[in-house]
Amino acid sequence: MSSTAAPSRLTLRSFWHDLPREGKLLLSVVVFEFIGTGLVLPFNIVYLHEVRGFALSDAGLLLALPPLIGFLVVGPGGAAIDRWGARRILIGALSLQVAGNVVLAFASTPAIAAMALLLTGLAFGVSWPGFQAFIATVIPSELRQRYFGVNFTLLNLGIGIGGLVAGAFVRIDHLPTFQAIYLGDAASYLPAIFLMTVPLRHVAGRVEHHDETAAKVGYLEVLRRPAVASTIVVGFVSSYVGYSQLNAGMPAYARAVGEVSTRGLGFAFAANTLVIVLLQLVVLRRIEGRRRTRVIAVMAAIWAVSWLLLGATGTVSGTWAATMLVAASASVFAFGETLLQPTVPALVNDLAPDHLRGRYNAASSASFQLAQIIAPPIAGFLIGHHLDSVYIGTLVLGCVLLAVLAVVRLEPQLPAHVNGVREAELVADPDVVPEPTPKTRASALE
Template identity: 30%
Template structure:
């Protein structure tokens, strides 16, 4: 299969690291508070407070990480972030005091915040054109498969080892980061041409003065809030508004994870053939989000008493939203990579990643406030923000370079025809 054929030496090592990283994360992400409660023996309320505070403080790691990428290259920064998180999870079982846990939580949260934009910069260093789109889809697919596999492994360990299974999972996660770091060393060094050229002065001020990139980031913020609906809004909506039994809600996460893991690459490849531009592909994904969210509004209006019918409609909406994710995500992420100037790529992608961080920070309070008024209201809000996000993409299209907007820039297509005419 052509979409799995490596484009550079070390690509298999890079994607294996992504999969292993995701598998390790899958061992604790679904359990989160319970995981840290068993690993550290601290009270649940203290753990929740520390994780919230450190997560907010760790937002500062995004601009710092972006500047480090521009200074040292994405490879070195990525390896350091892997090792920082490995150290954090290796030491968590020893953090029985609140200060020790807070320090480790802050360090690992900072590494986790900075990692996605660093990985995006790494893709941009190693790939160009539609190969970036392919890698976006492949990494997302592997990430979802890894999360699902890690959750299954952790569940089996906890089932057989009891409470000690959480400590084992912590150390296995630490080991996964070490392996990912070792695999990263088998990939090409960051291009010296990007790092050693005279740096453009201004740093983040230049990002703030770039209207086209700011539109991309604002568009992503508008749509990223919708991405969080599966984990934050949907369970509350289904249980509190539709009165669906709690035990059935897990099926929505299983469907989403399975579809992302198995169909991410082929759906993205099909969409690239269907659309001429990344803007068009991203807008199509936004349109699917709107359709899914309107479907939830209709479901919340009818509120069928039959649980089987309610779950059928709800899962159908989840499937539609998942396809929206599979179409929008790779196109939007590659747009950001291609629009970022090479000399400031780290800073640009860190700024873009902040839209995800802000959406994740805002979503819990926004959704809980709205759903307490009316279960349909949050779906209406994120449907509107998805429409706004698609509109901002259209506005950005006029300002972005052709090689960012088009999968194959018109100039590249015209060159062979011009050469043939000249020889004729």
């Protein structure tokens, strides 16, 4: 589904008015679901190590299970989405999340914790491509970029609220407080399960395949398509210099090099969330109708500034200025996030044909997850061996590479509507890749 028609000018009221009923229902549970995520996200290592008493090395290995399992199952998960429909797969994934968190709440041994995290890892691997495919089924192309942006705002709002509630509630010396937040996380998935099984039971069922060849298209055939391969490479690089570093490299660098306190780190991540909540709608207005590849390039430049700010903490280690620089780095990074989150998911789903939507989203998800597996050990090695300048330099160079890949490599391969260009811009700019004819569109997608 695609359109070059411009939707109404973006305000929250106009966005809500333009959304189909199914989109409104999906957005209505986002904050609640991610409040649950926010309850436990800052405290997983604390719970396993300090509350349950597992060795720190064991806790680290346990927390590596979900992304690893997720990466292993994302390929079969994408094929399952295309075969049985996103809704059925999501019901299974959400149910696994509920079960995993309930088991984790009562995990008195590392083996039980491993079982719980195995369940959440299975869910993790299929839920991201499942939700992306589901959203693309119910949200028309011209609204997807807006939808993904608003969804990201609500997601961060929920995580922020959950983190604040859990921070005020949990006590290291009182196990039931930690059990309560994991049970709360389990309960946060129940509204989404209800939506999938009752109001939205008619949506995103099994995809109709018009011929057997289309139904059996594999990942290698998908990746041989130039625009897809380039999109996957852009996704991998953006994940490596982006979220993989925010979640692992930035805290490690801030602690080891900047000597920033844990409270200072909490302040930095709170600033990150606040920037996203405040700026996402403004950014959505500014990027509407612009080439998505150019938006990615601007994001790469912003992230390069973020990493330079982080690198500057080493010049004022152990001071209040170092804390402020880390907070500034996280805030600037958040500005880049507001450009990324509406853009890449919309690009992937505008590129994907309906019968391969699960595989396209799974391939995109795998590229992000692979970077998250690779990046933390590299960051740990460089920071642990006092190669601080090398670490920051590689991230800045990675951002430059990302911008070049987006504009020089990916942009010429994208049809105009996939790159976010509207009909008016097509007439004004002869360099935009033209829309394919029905014949060439069919040959590209089948």
